[in-house]
Amino acid sequence: MRVPSVPETGSTVSNPVIPGFYPDPSVCRAGEDYYLACSSFEYFPGVPVFHSRDLVHWTQIGNALDRPSQLRLPPDAPSSGGIYAPTLRHHDGRFWLIVTNVSGDGNLLFTATDPAGPWSDPIRLPGVHGIDPDLAWDDDGTCWCTVAGVSQVRIDPYTGETLGEPRRLWSGTPGAKAPEAPHLYHIGDYWYLLIAEGGTERCHGVSIARGRTPEGPFEPCPDNPVLTHRGTDHPIQNTGHADLVQGPDGSWWMVLLGVRPRGGTPGWHVLGRETFLVPVDWVDGWPVVGELSPVMAAPPWPLQPGAAESHRDDFDLGEPGPRWVSPRRRPPEDCTTKERPGWLTLRARGGSLDETDVTFVGRRQQHLSCRVRALIDPAQGRGGLAVRLDEQHHYAIEAASGEVRVRARVGPLDSVVASRPTPEGPVVLRIEVAAVQDVRDARTGPDTVSIGVEEPDGTFVRLASLDGKYLSTEVAGGFTGRVIGMFASGGSVHFDWFDYEPTDD
Numbered sequence: 001m002r003v004p005s006v007p008e009t010g011s012t013v014s015n016p017v018i019p020g021f022y023p024d025p026s027v028c029r030a031g032e033d034y035y036l037a038c039s040s041f042e043y044f045p046g047v048p049v050f051h052s053r054d055l056v057h058w059t060q061i062g063n064a065l066d067r068p069s070q071l072r073l074p075p076d077a078p079s080s081g082g083i084y085a086p087t088l089r090h091h092d093g094r095f096w097l098i099v100t101n102v103s104g105d106g107n108l109l110f111t112a113t114d115p116a117g118p119w120s121d122p123i124r125l126p127g128v129h130g131i132d133p134d135l136a137w138d139d140d141g142t143c144w145c146t147v148a149g150v151s152q153v154r155i156d157p158y159t160g161e162t163l164g165e166p167r168r169l170w171s172g173t174p175g176a177k178a179p180e181a182p183h184l185y186h187i188g189d190y191w192y193l194l195i196a197e198g199g200t201e202r203c204h205g206v207s208i209a210r211g212r213t214p215e216g217p218f219e220p221c222p223d224n225p226v227l228t229h230r231g232t233d234h235p236i237q238n239t240g241h242a243d244l245v246q247g248p249d250g251s252w253w254m255v256l257l258g259v260r261p262r263g264g265t266p267g268w269h270v271l272g273r274e275t276f277l278v279p280v281d282w283v284d285g286w287p288v289v290g291e292l293s294p295v296m297a298a299p300p301w302p303l304q305p306g307a308a309e310s311h312r313d314d315f316d317l318g319e320p321g322p323r324w325v326s327p328r329r330r331p332p333e334d335c336t337t338k339e340r341p342g343w344l345t346l347r348a349r350g351g352s353l354d355e356t357d358v359t360f361v362g363r364r365q366q367h368l369s370c371r372v373r374a375l376i377d378p379a380q381g382r383g384g385l386a387v388r389l390d391e392q393h394h395y396a397i398e399a400a401s402g403e404v405r406v407r408a409r410v411g412p413l414d415s416v417v418a419s420r421p422t423p424e425g426p427v428v429l430r431i432e433v434a435a436v437q438d439v440r441d442a443r444t445g446p447d448t449v450s451i452g453v454e455e456p457d458g459t460f461v462r463l464a465s466l467d468g469k470y471l472s473t474e475v476a477g478g479f480t481g482r483v484i485g486m487f488a489s490g491g492s493v494h495f496d497w498f499d500y501e502p503t504d505d
């Protein structure tokens with residue numbers, strides 16, 4: 001079990017602070033506690049919520065949208081559709097979360113007294129149009145909702161009613177595309193408007209403007225973008241979509257998304273857009289963002305122990321924990337520990353991994369190299385382990401009636417790349433992801449995905465080794481990253497345990 005040690009104050013900590021596909025982070029503080037929420041797209045439950053006491057070590061405490069009345073994702077909701085960019089705030093003794101369901105009801109507002117949940121049913125915002133909604137309150141209690149573009153409208157957060165007409169505030173740096181991810185802050189004598197611009201790919205950047213009132217007018221920072229890695233060979237790319245938070249000691253910090261491309265050109269990122277942390281200073285009333293690095297100086301306060309990086313689930317605790325997600329929905333009858341206590345039974349809804357209604361229960365891949373194992377009893381069903389980006393991009397090993405087959409689906413190509421007879425009954429399936437250490441040429445992929453079974457003595461029988469570039473966002477497109485999990489594609493299959501272990505150096 002790999003548990004990160006607690007670094008001494010003054011030492012270093014690693015970035016991303018939340019590895020894996022946890023993009024569009026929004027952070028707030030309540031007393032000594034920090035809370036952070038991320039986008040979740042087509043996955044259910046949605047909007048993972050994290051807690052930290054030091055901004056470095058984060059523990060998932062739930063998912064804000066954990067019931068169908070909060071999160072309607074129809075079967076035709078595309079992968080990378082669904083839930084975009086949240087804003088999480090603490091105001092008036094409550095937690096407020098605003099998101100956009102681009103495949104459903106548009107902008108929705110939720111509240112909770114405990115960010116671990118339960119969160120309320122949605123308050124609809126029919127008069128708020130656009131994505132990346134932000135919430136900010138004036139001293140007189142006025143609630144300002146600002147969206148990508150960047151425009152703003154006053155709302156009643158208790159009813160969702162818009163109070164007045166939307167107004168355009170600022171469209172970012174002239175010539176830069178996609179001014180989005182707005183966040184409005186009242187800091188000192190100014191109202192600051194933080195945005196992302198340049199698009200969430202390699203040209204992504206963070207810019208800021210300030211004004212004397214929440215409605216502006218806003219003057220752009222002369223040093224915009226205040227953070228970008230565009231045009232560099234920095235190991236962290238696509239940096240943008242930031243949020244600011246002040247620590248109890250008065251220091252300022254920024255969380256933002258970034259990616260870690262590996263391999264040859266153009267660089268392939270497989271873990272999706274991850275959450276990073278960087279310090280912020282203020283000079284002449286403008287933020288000066290510190291250097292964003294994979295290894296950063298630890299904040300100047302006591303650090304909490306980090307969560308274990310390896311994870312084994314024996315399915316002895318009933319409901320799957322908050323890290324487990326499924327595409328679009330997860331009816332309890334399709335994913336249960338009641339049918340065979342101590343086992344997770346997955347019942348196929350008829351769909352395969354190529355279908356939007358597949359029965360799949362997975363967790364984000366959070367390490368560039370890792371080993372995933374699971375013991376499956378296929379019984380009279382068909383199912384197995386898969387590394388998924390979406391319905392058109394996945395590698396899987398499937399067990400059924402005395403045989404395992406390795407399948408690779410990449411766009412229009414779909415192939416059984418290996419098969420092997422196995423004894424009837426339970427079998428351990430294994431997926432090993434090994435990040436590339438030396439880039440042989442421009443076409444070198446980011447990693448190798450090896451798939452196979454274990455002999456009864458634990459010996460790994462590798463049935464296929466596949467280039468991981470085809471399961472990267474640069475190939476598949478979209479906004480998510482790899483999710484590794486268990487699936488049923490016929491009848492019911494049973495899993496005794498699932499084991500995820502980082503194997504990074």
Ligand code: 6LW
Pocket residue numbers: 023024039084085131132180181196199200240241257479
């Ligand atoms: C999100 C936009 C963005 O709404 O990508 O990186 C979109 N920024 O702000 C989906 O994550």
